[in-house]
Every structure is written in C-alpha cells, then in structure tokens.
Amino acid sequence: MFDCGRIAIIGGGSWATAIAKIVVAHTHHIGWYMRRDDRIEDFKRLGHNPAYLTSVRFNMEEITFASDINKIVQAYDTLIFVTPSAYIKNHLKKLKTRIKDKFVVTAIKGIVPDDNLICSEYFHQVYDIPYENLACLGGPSHAEEVALERLSYLTVACSDRDKARAFSDVLACDYIKTKISSDVVGIEYASVLKNVYAIAAGICNGLKYGDNFMAVLMANAVQEMSRFLTSVYPLDRNITDSVYLGDLLVTGYSNFSRNRTFGTMIGKGYSIKSAQIEMEMIAEGYFGTKCMKEINRHSHVNMPILDAVYNILYERISPQIEIKLLTDSFR
Template sequence: MARPERITVLGAGSWGTTFAKVLADAGNDVVLWARRAEIAAAVNETRSNPAYLAEIQLPSTLRATDDAAEAVHGASAVVLAVPSQTLRENLAGWQPLLPPEATLVSLAKGVELSTLKRMSEVVGEVADVPMEHVAVVSGPNLAKEIAAEQPTATVVACPDHDRAVALQQACSTPYFRPYTNTDLVGIEIAGACKNVIALACGMAAGLGFGHNTMSSLITRGLAETTRLGVALGADPMTFAGLAGLGDLVATAMSPLSRNRTFGERLGRGETMSQAQEAAHGQVSEGVKSCSSIRQLAARHGVEMPITDVVHRVCHEGLAPAPAAAELLGRERKPE
C-alpha cells in the first residue's frame, strides 16, 4: 500500500479526534466521522471538537461529516476509533461501505466480551478481510497530551510489514513518532490488559498507597500480561516495548487516564454507579475488559491474580481494601 492520500477516522471521541489531527498534521487528506451532526459541524466551522477537545485547534486539512458513506468513499485507510465493546456492531453497519483494499486500523484496546476475540480478530471477521489488511495503533498515547503536541511514540502493528510502514509514514509528525511491529497478538494483549492494571493502580491510589505499591502493581501486572500474551503466541519482547511497558506506565500513573481515575474513585469508596456518573460518559475500557481477559486467561490456564481481583471489585462486590490484602496474602514464590 502506498502512502494513503485520503484517510478516514470513524469516531470523534478524544482519541479519534486526536489521531485525525495527527494524520492531518502529517500531510494527509483526513475525514473525521462523528455520530452527532453538531460535532461534525463544529469541527468544520470552529476547528474544534467541543465535546472532547474544546481547547485544541484542529488543522484546516481535517474535515468532518456525520455521513459514514461520504466519510469512507475513496479512503485507502479507515481508522476505527470506537470503544472495544461496540466495535462489532458499528463495523457491521459500515462494512458494506468500506473500500475493498483499504487498510483497516483499530484504535480500540480490549477483548470482546461475547467471543473473547482481540479487536483485530473482530475487524477481520466482520469486515471479511484478510488479517494482512488489519493494523492496530497502540502505545503511551494519552489523547490530550498528543493533541497538545507533546512528544510521544507509538507502535503501528500489522502482519503485512509494507502496510505497517505505509501507515507509519502516514502518521509521522515532529511530535508523534511511530515504530512498526508485526506482533498483533502481543500489541493487542498489552493494550487490553494495561487498562485493567491501571484500574488496580487507581484503586491503590484511592486507598492512599504510594509509589512502591504502584511500582509493584505495574511490574507484576506486566508479568501476568506477558504470561497471557506468550500463551497466545506473542513475542515476549513486545511487552518490554512501547505498547507494553510504555503504555502501561502512562495509563497506570496519569490522572489523564480514564481507567486510573475510575479505579481511584473506587478506592476512595465510591460505588460503581457513582464512578460511572463521575466519568460523564467517558468509557473506562478496563471495567468490561477485565471480565473477558479473565475468561481468556482461564481458557488458556494462565494465572492473572491482579486481573481477577479487579474483575471481582468491578462486578462481584469485592471492596478494594480486602482485594489489596488478598493480593499481598498470596502464596510466596520466586519472581
């Protein structure tokens, strides 16, 4: 695939809008699809997304529409920027519109609840395309920092190296540095699991614990994430890279992280409904993915104790304080 001349981003949330800005700043003709007509109109008329990134000026080469058919027409790459648990439903509606040779790029990080499939597997199945046509973007990519053009790096993963390189070129800017990888399994497992570990770190912060606790959770969380990835065929070295450790540190430590913030509210004693209300509709992917990741680990005989207690806090009524005590009271073993 040659460098895309026209790229479509389907989904105008924080990350979708930010990635559309990156693509436009890299010199592409970019169309952003918004579900709400008023968001599309605001992007075109005021160069901002008032619902998610009101303070960020968007480039003039980025235009928006609420018409999906118009958005994807002629696109050589289509970026899917919707939450992981809604990807299948959304993509089923878009599938008849997709250009047949387009690279389909997933920004979602999760494991599907009903099937335990990774996002690239959902894309390949629903769009009915070879996996070589599917790519993912993952890394320490907090949307507001990137929208403000603070320097960061990311990983563009695709089984087809040439497509990965083309997408790498299409999203390279002075502030956004992409690396390529062909390990879709490792990149996606890292991206899904880091949200769960970030919830655990948020809970610990809400309980008043400090940096030693955070460091321990991040390190042991990376260990259980790597165990699952390797069991699924991933390269263990992937988890030491930007999409593994890099993304985990950013998501687990930053107040800009929805998963970290959601967990912190739970740690302070808020109920799930109170934490959801405080999130103002923003999706904390780990709340749902902790259940599917837990099931996937059980299917493959992988022990994931942090993921297990996060699931039980979010869905079975376990309080964060006893959850912490349970983790500390586990059987001693070599690292």
Template sequence: MKGTATVLGAGSWGTAVAKILADAGRDVRLWARRQTVADAINSTGMNPYYLPGRRLPDRITATTDAPKAIDGAEIVVLAVPSQTLRGNLAEWVPYLAPDSTLVSLMKGIELGTLKRMSEVIVEVTGVAADRVAVVSGPNLAPEIADEQPAATVVACTDTDRATLIQKAISTPYLRPYTNDDVIGTELGGAVKNVIALAYGMATAMGLGDNTKATLITRGLAETSRLGVALGADPLTFAGLAGMGDLVASCSSPLSRNRTFGEHLGRGETLEQAQAATKQTAEGVKSCLSIRDLARRNNVEMPITEQVELVCHEGVKPQVAMAALMARSPKPE
C-alpha cells in the first residue's frame, strides 16, 4: 500500500501535481486556502478556479484543515507562492511526520534572506537538507492536467528520496528524471520567471524571433553564471530544469510570467498588470531577490537588472531594451 501524499496549495500547479500523484496510485489530500475551492473540488471533482474543465481523480480529497491534510503523510508537497512559504510552513511544522519527504514546487528566491526555497524549508522545519526534494521543469499546469506528454526533474541530495518521488509522480504523461543538483534546479526555475517577463515585454512590443531567441539564450547565460557562482552543476542549465523550463515559460501563452510581461510591454503599470492577470507571477518579486543575490556574488545579470527597473522603478520597456543593446561589446 503506497503512503498518502499531501499537497499544500490548490493553485493550478498544486492541483495538477495532486492529479499526477493520484494517477500514479496514491491517495492525495489537497489543502486549499479557500473553502470555496475545497468545496468545489469535493463536490464536482474539478478545480474551477485554477484548472477549469479538467476532471480530477476520485483519490483526491480537498480540505482547508492543514493539520488534517498533513497528518501521517509520507510525501508533503509544498505549492504555495514563494514569498508566503516561510509564514505558512511555520504553522505546519508540528504536523509533519518524522521521516516525510518534503517536496518543493516553488520557483523563487526569498526576499530579504535571498534563500532558495529548499533553504527556507530546512531553516523553518529543522529537517536535514536531504529530506527536501525539488521538482522543476517545463511543466505548464493546464497542459499536464490535459495529460499532454511532458518531463520534469526531481532533484534531491538523497538519491533514494529522489527515486521515491520519481516513482510517485511517474505517469503515462509525465516522465520524471532524477538529479542531485538542488541548487541548479532551483535557480533555473527561479530565474526563468524573470526572463519570461522580459520575453513577454518583447512580444507585446512587436519584436521578432531574433530578439526572443537572444533573450532566451542570454537569459540562460546569466542563469548559468549565477548558478556556477553558487555551486551548481553547469550541465543542469542545459537540461529540463534550465533550458527546458525557460523555453516553456517564455514561449507559451499559458505562462503567467510571460503574460504579465506582455501587459507591462503594452505600457501598463505593475498594478494594472496584476489586476489583469489575477495569478501570482513569481518573477515580479523574485527579480528583486535574484538581482541582490547576483550583486552579492559579483555576477552580471543585465536582463534581470532591466526587468527589475521596469517592474519596480517605472522604467519603460523600450528604454530597458535600449539599455541592454547599448552595453559594451564583449566575447560571448
């Protein structure tokens, strides 16, 4: 009998991962912050707020009672917005089973502390780092909920735990690969959100494929520079958690960060873009912490710098693009 899995966060990706776990053979308890979301999942078998029209397996039970959701779970998946993780997790720690595996779906860097999500989890819970796994890759939730073929990365310093999670989320439509590079996997997921904002701005400005390919390629270069400075394996950035996730987030209209960037590229303010998109675009806040992390480590991240200026200092996207093109020439 497979152990129970818990997913804490019933947004689009949290709900999709609950579906994956159930399809792979586990009973799943899905924690939702709002009672209306939990009631809808339990009564209709769908999450109309985040994944409308997609049928969820009967093995998923939704609740707003976090202690009840967590109790005895072998796998605890964390799927809340990055900047809310610390506060939420502090309330959930007492209910974690002694040897549960904690799985992070979050793609961000914490403001202020500049910690990766796995570092926040270890700090708040006091668990060993090898109990924390990270899942990242080109995983747009609506496509996966529609069971379109995709792959992802499960990163953990404990290979046995990585394999446990790999098996727990292996389905005919999702192929997970294991990796021991937690740092690189997390950074790829965090920085790609920022680059996707830039890509969205370029799209809205009517710029073509040369510009977009340049943003993806140079965005990957600055992601890799920061990753290597922090101890990541550079090969990670050529894989699913690096290039794969970056391409999906930049090129797909389903990407929240790209969509948010398009609103900014049309001249909307941060507040107008937020009102229009309604969902969390992690890159908007993470561009601040990633910029600071880069400066702390003396790493140049020019695209990230310009995205931060557009998002938080009122610089027009056209001015930001011109600034990128005016940088001094250098070898690739």
C-alpha cells in the first residue's frame, strides 16, 4: 500500500489554505511553501493566513514554513501544488531540487500559459515525473465552503489507483467525501473549461439574462465540454459525475466563484483591467480562455461558448453583441 509520507503545500491562496486545513487535521504536520517572508511572519504571529480565509486557525507547531521552495521539496514526499496557473513557472524556475521521485498532486484548475499544457502534462514533459507519480484534485469545492466545513465531494485522479486511494484517504473526513478516478487529463481540462463557462455565466448575469437562459447556457456548456474531452482524450467517462458537471455548476452559479464575479463585471461594462484590480484575486478562466482557444485551433472542436468568451475578452467584441449571437446558436 502506497504511503503519501510527509506532505507539503505549495501556494498561499484560499484553496491552498483550505487544503492545508484538511490535510493537517489528518497528518498533524505539513510543510508549506509561500513565496513571501512577510506573509509567513504574519501567519506565524496571527495563527492564520493573513490574506485568505482568515477565520481558519492553525496550530503553528504543526506547520513548517519556508519561502525557499527547494527546502520544502527536499524535505517532503508528496507535494500539493495550489498556485495560480499563470504563476506556476515563476515558482518552478527557482527549483534546483529534483522532483522526479516525488508524488505530485496538482490542485491547480488552470493551464500553464505559453506551453498550453495542463499541469500534469507540464510536470511530465518538463520535470520528467512519471504519470504514475502525478495526480490531480478536482470536484465542486469552493475554498470558502471547505473552510466552513460544509459537506464537499472531491475526486483524486491518478493512473496509479493505489496512490489515488492513499491520497484520498488523507483528505476524507466528516465534511469531505472522496472518490478516485484515472481520468487525470479529462478532469484537468474540465477544471479549466468550467472556469471559462463561469465567465460566460457571469457575463450573461451582468447583461441581466435570467435563470431560464442560464440553465440553457449551462446545458450547452456541459455538451461543449463533453465534445472537447471526447475529442482530445477519449475515455469511458460520465460527464454528469460531480467532478465534471458538479464543478461546472458550482462555478457557474455560486457567488463564491471568482470567475463568475469577473464575468459579471465584464457584462456590466467594466474593462478587463479594472475588473481584475477590483477583484484583487486571480480569475483562472481569463488565462484559460486564451489557452483553450489556442489548443482548440488544433483540435477543431465546435465550441461556440469558448469562442464567445474569447471574442469578448481578447478581441474586445461587445458583450451584448457576442452573447446575442451566442443565444441565436442555442436550441
């Protein structure tokens, strides 16, 4: 039976904090890489993350912090990456320690920019980590609700099911139900696409479209997601499973969704820059939209919602005009 060993968190945002809360309750010790020393010092002084999920308290004796990613990588066996995809390469370029033999879990719901690779493929191609040592964490799971210990369902995917099961056992608790899967690629792409569709939902919300249309939008979104996943990675998957459809719905509908919030601002007439400044948080779907558009230039899947969001965000087409064209394509 695989043992996850010593576990470390790479990243300091809200989802990283929520995952740390789950893991440390099971292991009673974690390593935690944060890039800023001042943030670490404030964390130690306050007993909670000073910037995210500030109500979640930690026992400082159970955490070893470091702003040097190499110290964490050297000392820990399982590395959970929870950084925005747009910044993952900036963190990894500081890495001088080999990670080929580590068990790497990506909880990043985004694509590595420029390379246009999902995170597991990036770690495999650039750092030579074998697929059996790569896992992803998916499912409908807003960090804010996990912090409040509201019942959530997570899926751990890995080609090695024993490793997926071992890591899922670390996460399972009264308020976290877990299941395992082997569909790493499908879950990672679905995690990216649901952010794009949540931006679309937000734009429509900002334009005052109602619940009736939102239901049609989400129905078309899951069909679009299914077409893409079937094209790039054919597998006997059930698109209505919570890790696909559930994550899409919670991201498209919830007020906790930063991608929906970002889209709503765009629909109300905010510029992209002003929306990003006001949110003070990363909307992964903004970067994911461009990456998925470029990936789909090779796949040629019919993806009208992706195209519409791309045209609004990157071609500066009027949201009113673009969404009207999109509504005419729905049935």
